[in-house]
Amino acid sequence: MFRHATLCLGLLVAAFARPLRAQEPGLHPQSTQYEVPTDPLVRQKLEKWRDQKFGLILHWGLYAVPGIIESWQLCSESWIERDSTLAYEDYKKWYWGLSREFNPVQFNPAQWAGVARRAGMRYVVFTTKHHDGFNLFDTKQTDFKITNGPFQDHPQANVAKHVFEAFRREGFMVGAYFSKPDWHSPSFWWPKYATPDRNVNYDIRKYPGRWRQYQEFTYNQISELMHEYGPLDILWLDGGWVRPRETVNAEVRAWGAPIPEFSQDVNMPRIAAMARQAQPGLLLVDRTVHGPYENYQTPEQRVPDHQLSTPWESCLTLANNWGYVPHDQYKSPTRIVHALVEVVAKGGSLLLGVGPKPDGTLADEAVTRLLTIGQWLKVNGAAIYNTRPTAHYQDGRTYFTQGPRNVRYAIACLPENEAAPAVIEWTGNIPRQGSAMTLLQTGRRVPWTRQGDKVRVTLPASLTQQAGSYPALAFAFTAN
Structure with a gap:
């Protein structure tokens, strides 16, 4: 009888608790x-x-x-919601009684x-x-x-x-x-x-x-x-x-x-x-x-x-x-x-x-x-790993990190479920003149040009045909 009542109470509380997300308050x-x-x-x-x-x-x-939300329904603050038909002390007894059911x-x-x-x-x-x-x-x-x-x-x-x-x-x-x-x-x-x-x-x-x-x-x-x-x-x-x-x-x-x-x-x-x-x-x-x-x-x-x-x-x-x-x-x-x-x-x-x-x-x-x-x-x-931030860390949806030995990375975040564009551009973080630009996704060099403070990188055609395959494209180069 007690176990049946506990289960019913648990289902009721779980259903009531669903709207709570990551304890915003x-x-x-x-x-x-x-x-x-x-x-x-x-x-x-x-x-x-x-x-x-x-x-x-x-x-x-x-x-x-x-x-249900972790721990917080034990707390009686105004943002916490529980079934109003349940006495608070009964709720605490039910919650802590879950220790008799937790068997992973x-x-x-x-x-x-x-x-x-x-x-x-x-x-x-x-x-x-x-x-x-x-x-x-x-x-x-x-x-x-x-x-x-x-x-x-x-x-x-x-x-x-x-x-x-x-x-x-x-x-x-x-x-x-x-x-x-x-x-x-x-x-x-x-x-x-x-x-x-x-x-x-x-x-x-x-x-x-x-x-x-x-x-x-x-x-x-x-x-x-x-x-x-x-x-x-x-x-x-x-x-x-x-x-x-x-x-x-x-x-x-x-x-x-x-x-x-x-x-x-x-x-x-x-x-x-x-x-x-x-x-x-x-x-x-x-x-x-x-x-x-x-x-x-x-x-x-x-x-x-x-x-x-x-x-x-x-x-x-x-x-x-x-x-x-x-x-x-x-x-x-x-x-x-x-x-x-x-x-x-x-x-x-x-x-x-x-x-x-x-x-x-x-x-x-x-x-x-x-x-x-x-x-x-x-x-x-x-x-990502073993990097440190750069002074100019962002240009739109392109972000920059600094790796060891003066290697700079530009990471272009691409729209979800869209193909990569034919060209990626960013301002600042200019590669050293004559240095190679490597696309980490393929491990191969990609052509790039500079116009003032703007860098323009041309992507392989194969990348532009695969919608949604790449959350972001990262480029490695030697910075000025």
Whole structure:
């Protein structure tokens, strides 16, 4: 009887939740301040990360079971929609009860890593815990975890461990996503009080001992990840509203998220010292909390409108949602390639979000798109990987990057489902007189001419006859 009622409730909530897409009111804006790391090992790793350019972020957890927005329906803010006939406390019990149903028996991290490698990705960020507090690693701090449910006897039950290992075998830089807020923890959302918004639901000034318990809980969980899960390159901390009070400035207030009148400081100096002792050179990404623990910035669901000189990544989704949602609408490979080109030309990296299904597999539609993106990168990757931005980075739909040894790349983004034109033109980034122009798509030289500041490149006739075959065409040359 209970299981039948739970299933009915889950279907009802999933249907009601479908319009929510990638928590628009919950997006993390980009910090406008940046502090350059002083640790030489961190600076070295940061430069290595900047060479990778294309990464994968995997949101996976209880929310995959009913196929709803990740965690956020637990939150009682005005933009969140739930079935009005359901009592809020009943909804929370149902949601957290999904831990008894989450049983990804087809979990195959080697397949995930293989697809990501063939997609041309070079680094991964995996959700060890989202805001709902459900842990995808075998933490000793709580029983609310993947190793304490129907999946506990599976040989790969300690999911995060096997994900990290699979991606390391494919040569990826590896990052652990960790949510600073934990809505399941009684020392964050105290059952004594209601949970009106995303913040801690009691006054920390009045109950400092309870907050110290939460600080210790957070420290211990991150310590487990740092000490028991092999080499890690990135600690990617989400939930930027959990921050020291002194970092809440006019910019943060303008984001529109609820801000309490007390500090929600998890003691990042202590966490960072421990983490870097265990993982020397670790990149810390304390999202939107500008300062020494935000080693690169993370604008979400957008590409900045101008070039940035600081290290950054755009976090975009392959479909409309971060996690798995049935019948989601996927972006085309061409659209993702264009976003990647623009991001890299503006000095950033692209972290693309894909949500695995509740059975542990990747949706066929996601795999198909990722592999198509990888086909383009296999031929044109020299214009993306290991590059840096140029001063003149864009002319219309043509973007420019700088490779090693004074090699310049021009990447012309083509309209979707149209044949390539007979001629590509751009202004600026003039090749050195007499130098060769190579089309990466064919590996062959193409003729070019110069008229003042304009470059005119003539394409092979074979390219102009194949509509939609090329998301973008990249050209390599020696710059003036």
